[in-house]
Amino acid sequence: ETGVTQTPRHLVMGMTNKKSLKCEQHLGHNAMYWYKQSAKKPLELMFVYSLEERVENNSVPSRFSPECPNSSHLFLHLHTLQPEDSALYLCASSLGIWNGYTFGSGTRLTVV
Amino acid sequence: GQNIDQPTEMTATEGAIVQINCTYQTSGFNGLFWYQQHAGEAPTFLSYNVLDGLEEKGRFSSFLSRSKGYSYLLLKELQMKDSASYLCAVRAFSGAGSYQLTFGKGTKLSVIP
Numbered sequence: 001e002t003g004v005t006q007t008p009r010h011l012v013m014g015m016t017n018k019k020s021l022k023c024e025q026h027l028g029h030n031a032m033y034w035y036k037q038s039a040k041k042p043l044e045l046m047f048v049y050s051l052e053e054r055v056e057n058n059s060v061p062s063r064f065s066p067e068c069p070n071s072s073h074l075f076l077h078l079h080t081l082q083p084e085d086s087a088l089y090l091c092a093s094s095l096g097i098w099n100g101y102t103f104g105s106g107t108r109l110t111v112v
Numbered sequence: 113g114q115n116i117d118q119p120t121e122m123t124a125t126e127g128a129i130v131q132i133n134c135t136y137q138t139s140g141f142n143g144l145f146w147y148q149q150h151a152g153e154a155p156t157f158l159s160y161n162v163l164d165g166l167e168e169k170g171r172f173s174s175f176l177s178r179s180k181g182y183s184y185l186l187l188k189e190l191q192m193k194d195s196a197s198y199l200c201a202v203r204a205f206s207g208a209g210s211y212q213l214t215f216g217k218g219t220k221l222s223v224i225p
Binding site (some may be wrong): 002004040041042043045048056090098101102103105106109 | 116145205217218
């Protein structure tokens, strides 16, 4: 365990479903991130939250909707996804946006 | 934008030394990180360089040359458990009032007996 917990570990969903990914950290970090990791591609930054405010949104399609209710929790709400959205979704946190990240183990998402 | 290059795969022998290179092109550079990722697991932090030179941490060392846009990760006394992907990541000022960490594609290292 890294201190950043992601649930579920695996998720299979249809293109018309709505689901949410959850990330939780109790490391006292104040910045949280969503990354997408696809096969043979680098980790792609999706969203950055600092002090519960979204500070970055890297041109992510609106079918991905993040939510950060407090500094310990981060959600990624999914709806009407496409098969190409199948990937490993990693959550990370840091103490300040300038420090190294602690990653969760990820949610392996398969869209069918 | 940023461009980060590292070899896709490398193979080395148990007990040997291996050097994984990373070159980058970026503006607003503010540090370079190396992460280790075992298959199906979270990336874990290995090292951080912001100034030129060598940082040593046990069997792992990382080097940075900012003028050349170049870094390497050196792994000594290789063990089978070192078989993993090694991710080079560059932090830069994003211009939107924050820093962004951009990752390379990773180098898959296979350690053989």
